Every structure is written in structure tokens, then in C-alpha cells.
Amino acid sequence: MDPRSEVLLRQAELFAGATLLAGLPADDLLGQLPAAHGWSWHAGEQAALAGRFAGRSQFGVNPPEHGFDAAVLFLPKSRELTDYLLAALAARLAGRPLFLVGEKRAGIERAAKQLAAFGTPRKLDSARHCQLWQVQVEQAPSPPDLQALARRYDLQLADGPLTVVSLPGVFSHGRLDVGSALLLQHLEQLPAGHLLDFGCGAGVLGATLKRRYPDSRVTLLDVDAFAVASSRLTLSANGLEAEVISGDGIEAAPRGLSAILSNPPFHQGVHTHYQATEQLLRQAAQHLQPNGQLRLVANSFLKYPPLIEQHLGPCQTLAEANGFRVYRASPR
Known part of the structure; x- marks a missing residue:
């Protein structure tokens, strides 16, 4: 209990x-x-x-x-x-x-x-x-308007500005976090097909993917209802359409993906949890096509490469900056 x-x-x-x-x-x-x-x-x-x-x-x-x-x-x-x-x-x-x-x-x-x-x-x-x-409750307030509490900001990307809408409680509320900023710089040459933004938060990555790869099917997945709602708002604010789903971990993701991209969180409440990311690394190959690809950004102190190589394939470091690394791997 x-x-x-x-x-x-x-x-x-x-x-x-x-x-x-x-x-x-x-x-x-x-x-x-x-x-x-x-x-x-x-x-x-x-x-x-x-x-x-x-x-x-x-x-x-x-x-x-x-x-x-x-x-x-x-x-x-x-x-x-x-x-x-x-x-x-x-x-x-x-x-x-x-x-x-x-x-x-x-x-x-x-x-x-x-x-x-x-x-x-x-x-x-x-x-x-x-x-x-x-x-x-002696002074009952009016029911709050959740969308009125959203924070909006614009990212200046190579293919134009992207409007991000985040709701209270969503990771990196109202700003772009350092890890996502690094991953956004390394989205080139993804295999065509079905792309997954795992742990989508406010939908920064998923919206960027849909705009950059308009012919690809893009799915955004998060465990948090406020993140799912934020991602839908971000997509709408940019005139983009993609699938947004809620689910607990990679088990909730579709199969046959061409790529999984993620800036996975490792905090839940006041506690530190690595389980969702470790499960992602263990099971990514089951959700990827044979020529698919995992592209992940994580704090450089987290020892993810051995886990990636054990369950997926050779792990390549694409970039390192500000305490973060971007990793790339494909199923053997």
C-alpha cells in the first residue's frame, strides 16, 4: 500500500x-x-x-x-x-x-x-x-480553463518556426529542454515509414518529424494525459496531423516502425525511474522493422550504450553536448 x-x-x-x-x-x-x-x-x-x-x-x-x-x-x-x-x-x-x-x-x-x-x-x-x-471550500472558484493555462513558445528551426503548446505538469513546461534541443539537430536521414515519438511530452519532436517527413506516418506516445493533450495542441497550432496515443511504455507502441525517436524522462514525481527507458531499449527491436532505427538522447552519465548493444545492435554516438549524447542503433 x-x-x-x-x-x-x-x-x-x-x-x-x-x-x-x-x-x-x-x-x-x-x-x-x-x-x-x-x-x-x-x-x-x-x-x-x-x-x-x-x-x-x-x-x-x-x-x-x-x-x-x-x-x-x-x-x-x-x-x-x-x-x-x-x-x-x-x-x-x-x-x-x-x-x-x-x-x-x-x-x-x-x-x-x-x-x-x-x-x-x-x-x-x-x-x-x-x-x-x-x-x-468556502470560496469556490470558477472552473479553470485548462487551455488558457497553456504556455506557448516558438522554436526557430531550419525549416521555419514551430509553435509549441505545453500544459501544466508537462515535462519542460514552457521551454525547450537541452536534450530535445540536441536531438532536434540530428533528425536527418531517417528511414521512410512509420515514425514514433516515444515519451512525446508537449510534442516538440513529433511535430518536427511530421513537418520534416510529411509522407511518413507519425505516432506520438506518452504515459501522461496532460502530455497527450499538449501534443495535440502543438500539432494543431502548426497545422499538422499525426496520431497521438496514451500508454505505459513501449508495450503500447505500434509494431513495424521505421524509427523510434525519444528523449525519455527518468523522473516520476519526486522519485527517479529508469524502468520505462530500460524497457524501451530491451524491446525496441520488437517494434522496429529489420532496417529500422532507434535514435535516443540521454544524459551522458546514464550507461545506456551497453544495454542498447545487448538488446538492439551496435550503438553509435551521433553527438555530445551540454551533458547529453545522441545515440543511434539498428536491430541486428
Whole structure:
């Protein structure tokens, strides 16, 4: 059981009614709170919840339409995303309780101050290195317009400017990260066919690929619903059409790809996770055509070349700058 869930269950009587659990972990919390429902924006956790608790958790960037008498937000990493989620929940809870739970090292005490916009926050519990806070929503805000919270910026690329639209919580929100900037300089001579942007974020790479290779089919894949929505906005802002899908890892990707391109993340919340990237490297060959290609940018301290060569083929370093390397490999 996730320690945040354990803290909630210490006060289980508060959540016995129609409670919305926003950003909940994929543990047994819904089983312990039979009147509760979930709202998730992580495709992997949603799939696990749907498998165990059919019909009791919704995936997406907006709260479920059905009513609820209380809501719990599991603190996300991004302050801007926390702002949006708290406002979206508080808008539906006039006169009713809104709870916030999170780990101390994730900044729960700082985040609890954001509850003051709706009433007087109070700490209910502290255990398992986590805290649980509550506010009675006395000042319910208007429902927030998520697209109005998007940040837009233009990239000056060789074939013209590209408009990028990123939503709160998306990787490198409102700016181009160093790794993606390096990879964008090394997209030449990709094999024709079906291109995949793995871990697409705001869609910078996928949109660039579609514009540069207009005759290729391009798919953008991310585990996060806010990233998927951002990628669709980026494509639309540039008059481009491509497939955008949500899924947890390379297992969700199509087969028969001509190329997989990625600036894979290795952080999830306050924790460091390499699993998605390592699975990508282990399974890329299963998703690539025999003449296909993996092109990846990563922090140079990450020891990916041996893993690439073990599961794919000879690994070539195309570029190195600012602590990042671009690798290229093809199936044996």
C-alpha cells in the first residue's frame, strides 16, 4: 500500500461517502473505500486500476462529470499542475471538504498553503513521512480553463518556426529542454515509414518529424494525459496531423516502425525511474522493422550504450553536448 494511502486510511471515516481520489496510486485504496472513485492522468496506473476496479476510475485531464461530496488530491510534482487540479476540484465542492495528501519531501507543507485560496487549511495527520491536509471550500472558484493555462513558445528551426503548446505538469513546461534541443539537430536521414515519438511530452519532436517527413506516418506516445493533450495542441497550432496515443511504455507502441525517436524522462514525481527507458531499449527491436532505427538522447552519465548493444545492435554516438549524447542503433 502506498504510504499516502495508508495515511488516508488512518482517517477512513472521512472518505466513507462519494469521494473522488485524484491522482491516486494503483494500490488497494479503492478496495478499502468502496464508495470512492478515482481520477488518473497516468495511463499505467489507470490501466491497473481499471483492471482491478472496473468502471471506478477515469483517465483524462478533466475531473469526472459525476458528482462527489469530497475530493482528495494526491500531490503531483508540478506546482502549476497542483494549482489547476485544486481549482478544478474546489470548483465542484462549494461548502464541502477538499483534502490534500503528499510526501514531506515532495513539498506537502508548501503545497498546503495553496489551499488557503478556498478556505482555512488545517493539518489532519502526519505519518509515513506524509501529511494529510483539509480545507472546507468556502470560496469556490470558477472552473479553470485548462487551455488558457497553456504556455506557448516558438522554436526557430531550419525549416521555419514551430509553435509549441505545453500544459501544466508537462515535462519542460514552457521551454525547450537541452536534450530535445540536441536531438532536434540530428533528425536527418531517417528511414521512410512509420515514425514514433516515444515519451512525446508537449510534442516538440513529433511535430518536427511530421513537418520534416510529411509522407511518413507519425505516432506520438506518452504515459501522461496532460502530455497527450499538449501534443495535440502543438500539432494543431502548426497545422499538422499525426496520431497521438496514451500508454505505459513501449508495450503500447505500434509494431513495424521505421524509427523510434525519444528523449525519455527518468523522473516520476519526486522519485527517479529508469524502468520505462530500460524497457524501451530491451524491446525496441520488437517494434522496429529489420532496417529500422532507434535514435535516443540521454544524459551522458546514464550507461545506456551497453544495454542498447545487448538488446538492439551496435550503438553509435551521433553527438555530445551540454551533458547529453545522441545515440543511434539498428536491430541486428
